[in-house]
Amino acid sequence: EVQLVESGGGKVQPGGSLRLSCAASGFTFSNLDMSWVRQAPGKGLEWVSTIKSADSTTSYADSVKGRFTISRDNAKNTLYLQMNSLKPEDTALYYCATWHTWGQGTQVTVSS
Secondary structure, eight states: OOEEEOOOOOOEEETTTEEEEEEEESOOGGSHHHHHHHHOOOOEEEEEEEETTTTOOOOOTTTTTTTTEEEETTTTEEEEEEEOOOOGGGGGEEEEEEEEEEEOOOOEOOOO
């Protein structure tokens, strides 16, 4: 079964950090570009970051550039998102995704 399972979300104060993980199974993880996408309450989907399969080249939305870092461990079939200097506007449900599969999401809440 093709599956992506996110973890690591939670509630954190502004300026804090969280590290999200996404465990992949049922497909050849190392062959696919992987992304993080988020959805804030009452808003549409927002692309956050992508990491390429071929050379691990990364790209980021302007809203998170310099604060978030995407990475992957192909040996562990796991995608990561290190989030630093979190802001209340980062509050959202965070999904990991590839072209054919999305996870169920993990909630990140930034609030004092």
